[in-house]
Amino acid sequence: MTETVLAEVLAELAELDDPKARAVNERHGDDHGVNLGKLRAVAKRLKTQQDLAVQLWQTDDTAARLLALLVCRPRAYDRGDLDLMLRQARAPKVHDWLVNYVVKKSPHAEELRRAWFADPDPVVASAGWALTTERVAKKAAGLDLVGLLDVIEAGMATAPDRLQWAMNHCLAQIGIEHPEHRTRAIAIGERLGVLRDYPTQPGCTSPFAPIWITEMVARQGAAVGRANASPGR
Incomplete structure (x- = not known):
């Protein structure tokens, strides 16, 4: 059947x-x-x-x-x-959907994150970085954020495209979600210049980490301000 x-x-x-x-x-x-x-x-x-x-x-x-x-x-x-x-x-879209729609929902996600993160295949490693970025945003306890920034600073500029994109996303997420590392994350992005000239459609946020971090932090601040100004508070 x-x-x-x-x-x-x-x-x-x-x-x-x-x-x-x-x-x-x-x-x-x-x-x-x-x-x-x-x-x-x-x-x-x-x-x-x-x-x-x-x-x-x-x-x-x-x-x-x-x-x-x-x-x-x-x-x-x-x-x-x-x-x-x-x-x-x-195929990039298959890779992206597999990680986001399947692996992230799997009980094996953390085990695979650790295994893929240092894989010699940059496409596989990019999945490890994507899962790491998820943890940076939602469950950072236990992650060595300073160590991640060290790895990004040393290797992102010369990484293959898909791996570079994943590392850049992790850099931006660290800067957005963890104020204590924001200054360094922005400085790394500025120094390396990765995706500085990436073409961005009007109304969209640039993937260049310093711009991305600054824009998202500003949005978070504006949202908090609106919440504090709402009736009843």
């Missing part, structure tokens, strides 16, 4: 493939042409189907793998499954 459903879903994804969407996605390293809004609509209809998710992943098709990540049951994967899947996930 699942094989029949798999064939029907793959046929639907093939029909949704749009050459214009493919051209846009390919500029970002993703080799598929399915609009992500339409892909999410398919996932919403299918609901959670772990067996189908496994079969979709095994096709090695990017759109199918993205759908798999939307219909899977994250806690159904063991540590080895997730490690293998990450090493197979070379």
Whole structure:
């Protein structure tokens, strides 16, 4: 029965493939042409189907793998499954969704964070950094933030693109969430200049860490000010 459903879903994804969407996605390293809004609509209809998710992943098709990540049951994967899947996930969007939608919800997330952080494969290491950034923001107790800043200062400027992006995000998050390290985080960003000239759309925040940190801290301050000024306080 699942094989029949798999064939029907793959046929639907093939029909949704749009050459214009493919051209846009390919500029970002993703080799598929399915609009992500339409892909999410398919996932919403299918609901959670772990067996189908496994079969979709095994096709090695990017759109199918993205759908798999939307219909899977994250806690159904063991540590080895997730490690293998990450090493197979070379398309940036698949990599991003796997880490954010599946690994972060897994009981193996911390164990994998530690294992991936120092992996010699920079794409795998970038996942370790992404999970570390999550902890910096939500559960920093036990993390060596000074040590993280040391590693970022020593290696971010020459890191491969995807790893560099993940390290830069961690740098910004340390500066945003931890005032005691903010001055150093901004100074590291200024000195290294990573993503200083990154093209940013109007209304969006630059990923250049000093600008990113300053903007987000200002927003937090404004939000606190509005809350303090609200009636009844």
